[in-house]
Amino acid sequence: MHIILNGSLREVPDNLTAGDLIVELGLIDKRLAVEVNQQIVPRSSLASHPIKPDDKIEIVQAIGGG
Amino acid sequence: MSTVMHSQPRPAADPLVIAGVEYQSRLLVGTGKYRDLEETRAATEASGAEIVTVAIRRTNIGQNPDEPSLLDVISTDRYTLLPNTAGCYTAEDAVRTCRLARELLDGHDLVKLEVLGDETTLFPDIVQTMQATETLVRDGFKIMVYTNDDPIIAKRFEDMGCVAVMPLAAPIGSGLGIRNPYNILTIVENASVPILVDAGVGTASDAAIAMELGCDGVLMNTAIAGARDPVLMASAMKKAIEAGREAFRAGRIPRKRFASASSPIDGTFF
Numbered sequence: 001m002h003i004i005l006n007g008s009l010r011e012v013p014d015n016l017t018a019g020d021l022i023v024e025l026g027l028i029d030k031r032l033a034v035e036v037n038q039q040i041v042p043r044s045s046l047a048s049h050p051i052k053p054d055d056k057i058e059i060v061q062a063i064g065g066g
Numbered sequence: 067m068s069t070v071m072h073s074q075p076r077p078a079a080d081p082l083v084i085a086g087v088e089y090q091s092r093l094l095v096g097t098g099k100y101r102d103l104e105e106t107r108a109a110t111e112a113s114g115a116e117i118v119t120v121a122i123r124r125t126n127i128g129q130n131p132d133e134p135s136l137l138d139v140i141s142t143d144r145y146t147l148l149p150n151t152a153g154c155y156t157a158e159d160a161v162r163t164c165r166l167a168r169e170l171l172d173g174h175d176l177v178k179l180e181v182l183g184d185e186t187t188l189f190p191d192i193v194q195t196m197q198a199t200e201t202l203v204r205d206g207f208k209i210m211v212y213t214n215d216d217p218i219i220a221k222r223f224e225d226m227g228c229v230a231v232m233p234l235a236a237p238i239g240s241g242l243g244i245r246n247p248y249n250i251l252t253i254v255e256n257a258s259v260p261i262l263v264d265a266g267v268g269t270a271s272d273a274a275i276a277m278e279l280g281c282d283g284v285l286m287n288t289a290i291a292g293a294r295d296p297v298l299m300a301s302a303m304k305k306a307i308e309a310g311r312e313a314f315r316a317g318r319i320p321r322k323r324f325a326s327a328s329s330p331i332d333g334t335f336f
Contacts, residue, residue, distance in 0.1 A: 006124040025127060031137050032125055033170035038162065040169050058124065060166050063136055064106060065121025065152050066096025066238070066287025 001053040012051065019047035021057070032061045080315065082283050084260055085176060085208040085229040087146075089116045092277070093307040094148065094262065096287025097140060100296065107139035109290055113300035119148045119178055119285065122167050147171055148210065150178040157181060157197035164202055177202070178232070178264075178285075180212035188238040188265075192219055196226065203227040212264050215249040217256055224259050231259060232285060235276060236266025239288040243272040247279055254280040270299075270306035277310025278318070 001014050005021075012021065018034055018041050034041045035058040041049045051057070081088035095115040100106040110118060118140055140147070149167030151160040164177045181198055183191035190213050202209055203226060210230040211223045220231045233253055236242035243266065244250060254261050260282035267273050267286045276284050284307060293299035 006127055008127075027125065030125070031135070031170060033122075033166045035162075035166060040165055042169060058166075059127070060122050060170065061125045061135060061137075062120040062147065062149065062167075062170060063123050064097035064100060065123075065150055066098040066119055066285075066291075 001051075003051060003054065004056045006058060016051045017047055018045075018049040018051060018057075021051060022046060022059075025059070027059065030061065032059050034059050080311070082260060084117075084210070089146070091116045091304075091307075092283035092311055093273070093303055094119065094283055094285040095290060095300070096150075096285070097136060098152075098287050099291035103134055103136065103139045105296060106136070109296040109300040110140060110145070111300075112297045112304070113290065114304040116146055117148050118145045119150050119287070121152050122149055122163050122170065142171070142174075146176065147174065148176060148178050149174075151180050151198075152182075154181050155183070155191065155194070157194045157201065160194070160198040161201050161205075164198075164207055165205070168207070175206060176208045176210070176229075178212065179209045179228075189234075190214055192216075196222070199223065199226050199228060210262070215246045215253065217249060217252040220253040220261070221256055224257060229259060230262055230282075231257065232262045232264035234265040235263045235272065238265040239292075240266055241268030241289060241292075242266055243268050244275050244279070247275065250276065250281065251279050267303075270302040273303050273306040274310035274313070277307055278314050280314055283307070 003010055003012055022028055037056050081090060082092045091114045093113055093115050094117040095110055095113045096119045097106050151163045154160040154163055160179060160181045168175055179198055181191050181194040183189050199209055209228045210232055211228045212232050213219055213223055215233040220233055223231050235244040262283040262285050263276040263281050264285040267284060267289045273284050290296050290300045290303060
């Protein structure tokens with residue numbers, strides 16, 4: 001299925017959870033926050049949150065800023 | 067035998083208190099615009115800052131996962147992170163950013179709210195900032211708000227429940243120093259929450275002036291990160307903040323037009 005990940009179209013396997021996606025992207029153990037369709041998915045729910053086709057997913061982190 | 071007591075004057079405790087938490091440093095620093103993470107780490111350390119701002123941005127998908135990230139050098143064990151809403155031009159984007167930051171930082175709810183109005187000046191959009199403030203206060207956030215140097219607006223933000231109000235000294239990154247010291251003074255005099263100058267400081271004397279006006283602290287980024295030697299400038303800023311604060315507490319002499327001799331006239335032999 002297709003999702004929009006951080007603004008870009010991406011092909012991912014079906015039946016994926018948000019937690020699977022984090023693993024697939026190599027982001028496990030990183031300090032980040034995940035939003036699916038503008039709703040935050042808490043870290044504790046990532047593993048059980050199903051990703052659906054055309055979901056808009058944002059994965060963010062802290063970077064340098066003033 | 068008498069002992070001469072050398073009593074070292076001990077500075078009275080003078081913590082900065084924000085939302086009930088005490089900080090020893092009155093200098094808050096940003097982490098943007100540095101050459102690399104090592105320079106960020108070294109300058110932040112030299113500044114003595116305890117509160118450090120960060121931005122929230124998209125994770126770079128596909129980058130080397132072992133590449134160090136900001137939080138590896140700015141540890142949450144050592145620093146209080148202050149996520150900002152830099153780059154937001156609407157209340158909606160700012161609220162969304164704060165919520166993501168809170169999730170990212172495990173429920174940490176102290177945020178620097180800024181909602182910008184225009185790319186040339188980066189002046190705050192007060193209407194949007196107030197809309198975001200209302201929502202975020204209801205959501206339980208502790209807001210340190212970036213605003214302009216308008217004393218009426220500063221008081222409004224305080225009344226709305228912001229834990230600190232942060233008027234600009236001059237446009238962000240401009241280094242123009244305190245352009246309107248009388249407004250900053252009025253804001254300070256009227257306030258019952260901490261007032262921190264945020265943005266516009268260019269060099270150490272600007273920071274000292276802010277503190278001499280009675281500000282509770284100064285938040286800066288470009289003045290340090292953009293200096294030829296950021297680590298040295300961070301150290302200079304630390305001293306300027308401390309010197310300015312002590313001068314404020316000591317109470318400066320009034321300005322007079324004419325001289326008054328420092329040495330007594332009595333006892334002159336000429």
